Amino acid sequence: MKKHLKKQIEKILDEGRGASRSVIVQMAPAQAEHEDVMRVSKRVAERRAVVMSARELLPPPAKVLNRRKTKKVRKELLGLNNSMASQMAATCDGRSKGTLKTEGQLSLAPLLGSDTFKACVAVQRKKKSRRRYPKAFWSSSSVSMTITKDLLAALPDDVPDVVGVFENRKIQLPPVTEVSESALPNNVRDNKTSAWGVQAVGAMSVWGAYGAEGQGTKVAVLDTGVDPNHKDLVGRMNASDFAEFDASGNRVTGANARDTGQHGTHVAGTVAGGDADGQYIGVAPQAKIAGGIVLPGGGGTDAQILGGIEWAIERGVDVINLSLGGLSLSPDVFDTYTQAFLTANQSGIPVVVAIGNDGSQTSGSPGNDILAFAVGATDSYDNTAGFSGGRTQIIRESNVIRDDILPLVYTKPDVSAPGVAVKSAIPGNKYATWNGTSMATPHVAGAIALLLSATNLKDQPASERAFLIQDILLGSTEELGEAGLDARFGFGRIDVLKAVGYAWELGYGG
Secondary structure: OHHHHHHHHHHHHHHOOOOEEEEEEEEOOOOOOHHHHHHHHHHHHHHHOOOOOHHHHOOOOHHHHOOOOOHHHHHHHHOOOOOHHHHHHHHOOOOOHHHHHHHHHHHHHHHHOOHHHHHHHHHHHHHOOHHHOOEEEHHHOEEEEEEEHHHHHHHHHHOOOEEEEEEOOEEEOOOOEEOOHHHOOHHHHOOOOEOHHHHHOOHHHHHHHHOOOOOOOEEEEEEEEOOOOOOOOOOOOOHHHEEEEOOOOOEOOOOOOOEOOOHHHHHHHHHHOOOOOOOEOOOOOOOEEEEEEOOHHHEEEHHHHHHHHHHHHHHOOOEEEEOOOEEEOOOEOOOOOHHHHHHHHHOOOOEEEEOOOOOEOOEEEOOOOOOOEEEEEEOOOOOEOOOOOEEEEEEOOOOOOOHHHOOEEEEEOOEEEEOOOEEEEEOOOEEEEEEOHHHHHHHHHHHHHHHHHOEOHHHOOHHHHHHHHHHHHHHOOEOOOOOOOEOOOEOOEOOHHHHHHHHHHOOOEO
């Protein structure tokens, strides 16, 4: 790992400009379970690569998963090696969010007490540049900081527990395309009661059959912001459930709830929009929204996104939506986000991420992270969208995964959802119809809100809940494309009505 760290630092020093670099420094995670989780992830990824049907991914019944974890029970659960939830239940005892935070803070202590860190703070104070002050993230065991080249080169010697250094990349929204009214297919026009995607994923049937519309759930939309005054989103977001982050990941004080573009409002509308325009646009119209500005005006940094993820975890949301990402042409994956996603999952919060809009054999980061619940896009005929990304990924070197677990090979996306000609809200009480995996992702986030409101899954242990939710959604997909997992559809297009039905059959009903 130290050899990998040296190469990372040399690359950042060689490629950057000026006397300093904006980086994210990652510390060795303090969680005792971290290695176990990554071993489980590898084992499940290897099994899922060869199953022929999504139904093989369904979790064990509640009466099996919720038994007291004796040695015999753990061995039985380990045998159910297509299910991430069963593997987690067998391997990991779970930690409270408070314990996770304490462990994360402990991992940061050597860096925060170092001469290097103090020197970086002193430089920024001298420049009176609060915008670039270092920011520590307990959820990812990392610190965003602006550091001189000399200090960066000497960092591994000054702080031996540093395991990774990443450029604090600039992240842009994936490109989206607006669809004109004249270009809409007839089967999209025929949906008069709702946007076509709401009907396609089975949301309206869940409303009627189970009386569930996302009540009691909260979805974090980390994006350009959210317009809370749009007529389809009024009452969905409280003032305390809004935050803005600067380029270093620090929270901006005094920020007002707003959308700095249009993208975040469109995403939020697909999650929880109503029918103010005579047509339902949201999958879970009674869900609440927590809105975070991490891409002001459509562009931000990794640190802003990490800051938003940590805020969402601390707010206790039920799911995080990331309709964003940076293009990756290589199958290799940076693990900038792996620890943050693990912390969210261990807190019971799935992280739903767009796979990207650059077509087959490409992917977006962080959607290509092994712990992201990555989403591709389908059209109204259940074809995969031509722009939708997806590929086989490989982790050859890692800062947070032991060498004996590597290489780690897996395929993204995990699932697909409607992402072509999706009508939703934009600021100013207006509407737009867009294409993009950004549009597919909130269908999945909204479906998770529906699944939670129609079942007792929120009562499951937090350390297993996110994985259990994902198992149920994966196992109940409308299977499309090649048999099993493929790099276009994942395991198929989500069907939340089937997901709720399977959840009840397996004993996770309301």
